[in-house]
Amino acid sequence: MKAIRRFTVRTVLPEPLQPLEELVLNLRWSWHPETLELFQSVDPELWEATRHDPMRLLGEVSAERLDALTGDRRFLRALGDAVEELREYVTAPRWYQGLSDVPAAIAYFSPEYGIAAALPQYSGGLGILAGDHLKTASDLGVPIIGVGLLYRHGYFSQSLSAEGWQQEHYPPIDPDGLPLTLLREQDGTAVRVSVGLPDGDRLNAQVWIAGVGRVPLLLLDSNVEENSPASRDVTDRLYGGGTDHRLLQEMLLGIGGVRAIRQFCRVTGHAAPEVFHTNEGHAGFLGLERIREYIDEQGLSFDEALEAARGGTVFTTHTPVPAGIDRFPRELIKKYFGTDNEASSVPSERILALGAETYEEGDPDVFNMAVMGMRLAQRVNGVSVLHGAVSREMFGGLWPGFDTDEVPIGSITNGVHAETWVAPEMVDLVRQQLTGVVEDGEGWDAVARVPEPEIWRIRRALRERLVLDARRRLRESWRQRGASDAELTWIDDVLDPDVLTFGFARRVPSYKRLTLMLRDQERLKSILLDPERPVQIIIAGKAHPADEGGKRLIQDIVRFTDDPAVRHRIVFLPDYDMALGQSLVQGCDVWMNNPLRPLEACGTSGMKAALNGGLNLSIRDGWWDEWSDGNNGWAIPSADRAADPDRRDDVEANALYELIEDHVAALFYDRATDGLPRRWLEMVKHTLTTLGPKVLAGRMLRDYVRDLYAPAAAAGRRLATDEHTAAKSLAAWKLRVAKLWPGVTVEHVESSGATQSPQLGGTLTVRATVELGGLEPSDVAVEVVYGRVGETDTLVDPSYVELTQVENIEGGRLRYAGEVTLDRAGAFGYSVRVVPKHDLFASRAEMGVVALPPAPTGMTNGDLR
Known part of the structure; x- marks a missing residue:
């Protein structure tokens, strides 16, 4: 008989062991080796059986073992030291506390967080990045408050059928069995937040807190008695349900998340956030809640509230794939946002305008969450240099008339939290030679001092650990597929700790090309089975439950790995999670x-x-495009311009095979007389030296603080001064400029100073006659835009000089003039434009309007030497 309800009974620890609960409830243990070692010492066998989950460990450890530990003075001393060290860690000043003019707190919203495998609230890279962001904020002392949802069934657990088809399972998750505490009032009652629904109903949620070091992570949970059965299920699954369900999740995350922060700060006394960071568009509705606050609580108009909210908001886009952006039917938005449900002070027509795809090829019938997020944030960034460029192209229609390079979307390349992902043995080795490298990101040049035999010894140990973990996981998978132990003796010889090992793991949308390696299966087999230079590949990945194409790709790879001829050299491991990810990135050679x-x-x-x-073997995409230098791995040539997708796959797969055969394997097996692959180890050292300081999340978060959080806080403060005088003034100014802008024209442009053979270093005087249509000269910047021109006379990588008003002309027109230095040889050109100008702008393109000459005038194309 099945239970009708499931819950977790927490262990009551003996008084001397009660500090263990303090350690368990702060997820810093997930990246702190000393605390993990302490948990392991509670019961080593049970620690392995519970998959390193300290909550489960304390829930299952025997009373006899607990009694024994209460008398173990060595254990109690270690416990006391660990608790004391944790308390010092979460309270002592760190890097951020030495800065000035930075926000008192930052709210960070994400639909998923990958903190630890024991808290399964993530599906892939977005959540893992969010988890690393919070952990690094804790290490650096950045006062972030994380906000997300608590999914009662997480994402999904993956297994395989006998035929290799992905199967999904949604095991129930009891918050009482997780390292969480419930946000409560002083009298012990649970804090509630709610979001308005149509017909006067409310979506209610309680708030769980996960301690991520010194960072509180608030997780909203709709499974409360006040809700209807349908509303209780809103937070059932990550990325689950239909369109209405997804919209409700995002309303709860954005609107409910802001309300949860207000309650959290009220109850705990935590500083209120000055900056709100939206990690992808799922939480975009937070901007609407902040607008409502300004209207209802500060008496601002919608436009004034919009300016007040924008200044302190940061939006990060994570996808260059349009299909990865949430888009809802406009009618659905009208249903859930109107005068009778969420907020009468925030009209639905204004909300719809924020998410409208007003650009060419946009769909007038959809509401785009990323578009809304960008319109509600004054600062927007992608997550690598290349992704920033792709995003400027992708969303450039929101800023019509501006060149792609001027679209106000920057980039901060992601980083990773070393203490989470780097094997303790490697961390210890590096720290022995390079004090402060992991923590501070400095001094990586000294990697040259690390002894190569030590690197090779550790690499071999990590590879062996991965092999043993892969065998265990493979055996579990085959049992789930229906095989008996008697049929699985072959798994004892799967993979080899001394063979070149490739890791390949990811989500499985089609563009990630899980099966590119299968384009020529016979050639792949010959690579795997090479008698002198064999290769082994460990693969993992999940397809979205609704992605039948992705599931077919998994089945294709599984069928190949099931072949008895190669199954000892290539394996697919189901249920890709953080624990498997750690094993893979630590143990693989490539x-x-x-x-x-x-x-x-x-x-x-x-x-x-x-x-x-x-080392990396990768298409030059994402971070690898900007940091691959030819000596820290191998770049797979990309046939970007191939019109036929099959032809492109063939070309790139062939390049992949050639690199593995002729370069990667050849270098790995090229051994010196002492058995060491000297040239391989030189590449390893070069990789650590060049990439070490770049790929750390500490570098990433310092970039966020310096380039986005501090400027956003400064803008928000300025807009809020004197009862939001600046926000009110800016809103009125924008309305006036927008109304009069159609009358702004560039009537005439002329130049002088260029001869028939202009010389490099010479000057060109540019004059422009402009009609401002009722605007004041202080409202605009009249600029000459100049530089190299392409074959179609388009300016390439142009420069800008603001012209000076020199005279008024009859009829209200104005004449502007300025000089341009001819600072580059070759084809050279210029134009003139008028853009709105305000000292509260973060970008000249902020309003998305520009006035240009009706046709090219002035200097013709020619060679400037």
Whole structure:
């Protein structure tokens, strides 16, 4: 008989052991080796059986063992030291506390978080990045408050059928069995937040808190008695349900998340956030809640509230794939946002305008969450240099009239949290030679001092650990597929700790090309089975439950790995999670990645492998495009311009095979007389030296603080001064400029100073006659845009000089003039434009309007020497 309800009874620890609960409830244990060692010492066998989950460990450890530990003075001393060290860690000043003019707190919203395998609230890279962001914030003392949802069934657990087809399972998750505490009032009652629904109903949620070091992570949970059965299921599964269900999740995350922060700060006394960071568009509705707050609580108009909210908001886009963006029917938005449900002060027509795809080829019938997120944030970034460029192209229609390079979307390349992903043995080795490298990201040049035999010894140990873990997981998978133990003796010889090992793991959308390696199966077999230079590949990945195409790709790879001829050299391991990810990036020699360029936004797994002494073999996409230097791995040539997708796959697969055969394997097996692959180890050292300081999440978060959080806080403060005087003034100014802008024209442009043979270093005087249509000269910047021109007379990488008003002309027109230095040889050109100008702008393109001459005038194309 099945139970009708499931819950977790927490262990009551003996008084001397009660500090264990403090350690368990702070997820810092997930990246702190000393605390993990303490948990292991509670019961080593049970620690392995519970898959290193300290909550389960304490729930299952015997009373006799607990009694024994209460008398174990060595254990109690270690416990006391661990608790004291944790308390010092979460309270002592760190890097951030030495800065000035930074926000008192930052709210960070994400639909998923990968903190630890014991808290299964993530599906892939977005969540892992969010988890690393919070952990690094804790290490650096950045006062972030994380906000997400608590999914009662997480994402899904993956297994395989006998035929190799992905099967999904949604095991129930009891918050009482997780390292969480419930946010409560002083009298002990649970705090509630709610979001308005149509017909006067409310979606209610309680708030769980996960301690991520010194960072609180608030997780909203709709499974409360006040809700209807349908509303209780809103937070049932990550990325689950239909369109209405997904919209409700995102309303709860964004709107309910802001309300949860307000309650959390009220109850705990935590500083209120000055900056709100939206990690992808799922949480975009947080901007609407902040607008409502300004209207209802500060008496601002919608436009004034919009400016007040934008200044302190950061939006990060994570996908270069349009299909990865949430888009809802406009009618659905009208249903859930109107005068009778969520907020009468935030009209649905204004909300719809924020998410409207007003650009060419946009769909007028959809509401785009990323578009809304960008309109509600003054600062927007992608997650690698290439992704920033792709995003400017992808969303450029929101800023019509501006060149792609001027679209106000920057980039901060992702990083990874070393203490989570780097094997303790590698961390210890590096720290022995390079004090402060992992923590501070400095001094990596000294990697040259690390003895090569030590690197090779550790690499071999990590490879062996991965092999043993892969065998265990493979055996479990085959049992789930129906095989008996008697049929699985062959698994004892699967993989070899001394064979070149490739890791390949990811989500399985089609653009990541899980099966590119199968384009020529006979050639792949010959690579795997080479008698002198064999290769082995460990593969993992999940397809979205609704992605039948992705499931077919998994089945194709599984069928290949099931072949008795090669199954000892290539394996597919189901249920890809953080624990398996750690094993893979630590143990593999090469991390392989072959997406369709440029559809990989960043791809941080290769960073993790690099920090563990692995090398990368990848298409030049995401982070690898900017940091591959030819000596820290291998770049797979990309046939970007091939019109036929099959032809492209054939070309790139062939390049992959050639690199493995002629370069990667050849270098790995090229051994000196002492048995060491000297040239391989030189590449490993070079990888650590060049990538170490770049791929750390500490570098990433410092970039966020300096380039986005501090400027956003400064803008928000300025807009809020004197009862939001600046926000009110800016809103009125924008309305006036927008109304009069159609009358702004560039009537005439002329130049002087260029001869028939203009010389490099010479000057060109440009004059423009402009009609401002009722605007004041202080409202605009009249600029000459100049530089090299392409074959179609388009300016390439132009420069800008603001012209000076020199005279008023009859009829209200104005004349502007300025000089341009001819600073580059070759084809040279210029134009003139008028753009709105305000000292509260973060970008000249902020309003998305520009006035240009009606046709090219002035200097003709020619060679400037």
